[in-house]
Amino acid sequence: MQISAEHYFHAALERIRQANLIYRAGDSYALAMYTSGLAVESMLRAFRWKKDQSFEGRHDLLRLFRESGLLQLNEEHLQSKGLSPATILDQVARFQGIMNHIVLLWTNDLRYAPDALARSRVVKMRLYEQRKGNILKGASLRLQNAAQEIITRGAFLWTWSKK
Amino acid sequence: MDLVEKVAHILEGSFAVEDIKLEDDGGVIGYVVSNDFHGLEFMDRQMKIHKALRAGPTPLTAAELRRVAAIAALTPEEFLVWSA
Numbered sequence: 001m002q003i004s005a006e007h008y009f010h011a012a013l014e015r016i017r018q019a020n021l022i023y024r025a026g027d028s029y030a031l032a033m034y035t036s037g038l039a040v041e042s043m044l045r046a047f048r049w050k051k052d053q054s055f056e057g058r059h060d061l062l063r064l065f066r067e068s069g070l071l072q073l074n075e076e077h078l079q080s081k082g083l084s085p086a087t088i089l090d091q092v093a094r095f096q097g098i099m100n101h102i103v104l105l106w107t108n109d110l111r112y113a114p115d116a117l118a119r120s121r122v123v124k125m126r127l128y129e130q131r132k133g134n135i136l137k138g139a140s141l142r143l144q145n146a147a148q149e150i151i152t153r154g155a156f157l158w159t160w161s162k163k
Numbered sequence: 164m165d166l167v168e169k170v171a172h173i174l175e176g177s178f179a180v181e182d183i184k185l186e187d188d189g190g191v192i193g194y195v196v197s198n199d200f201h202g203l204e205f206m207d208r209q210m211k212i213h214k215a216l217r218a219g220p221t222p223l224t225a226a227e228l229r230r231v232a233a234i235a236a237l238t239p240e241e242f243l244v245w246s247a
Binding site: 062063065066067071072075085089090092093094096097098099100101103104107121124125126127 | 188189190192193194204205206207208209210212213217225228229232233234235236237238240241243244245
């Protein structure tokens with residue numbers, strides 16, 4: 001199957017919507033997490049594809065984030081709005097923080113992980129340990145929210161960069 | 164001193180670094196592991212990294228800062244699982 005930048009882009013929008021549906025169905029939090037990360041991976045691949053059409057088989061989000069040029073494009077947009085350098089740097093750090101969260105919580109192996117294994121992974125990281133309730137559900141929601149931010153920003157920049 | 168060395172030097176001087184790995188191939192990416200990130204939200208960790216890179220005796224220039232794409236800030240427990 002030949003997948004283009006547009007395909008990756010539209011897949012990203014579909015996957016984040018599907019991640020939300022899976023999350024809301026309940027009891028499928030590992031799959032919801034996997035789908036959220038897949039949405040981000042698709043968006044990063046969409047931007048990367050516009051610059052480099054060589055196949056990248058690794059599911060390394062840090063590397064894809066760099067190669068997508070999304071961070072630079074975001075910065076260019078903020079500069080075009082006349083924001084101060086300090087505000088832009090804060091926004092860049094915020095963007096990187098969101099990616100940091102996704103990079104830590106997501107792994108391609110989540111597609112094979114039952115919820116119990118995914119929960120054990122989050123517990124071992126000692127993330128959210130002060131929080132009560134279903135720790136995997138919480139991690140899934142946090143990952144989904146972070147992914148949604150990347151998708152929303154990516155979709156905006158996708159259109160903006162075409163102008 | 165190249166950019167990777169400069170970034171590593173600043174981070175090692177700013178945090179109690181347990182592990183660090185950075186690479187620059189069209190932008191700096193990598194990770195830094197420290198107990199200093201315990202209890203911090205990811206956004207706050209990133210703000211701390213940015214603050215460190217912009218301050219101190221040898222801060223990054225604006226152009227250098229733009230080449231820092233993504234440095235994952237992890238606690239040792241997170242790193243243990245993440246790198247498995």
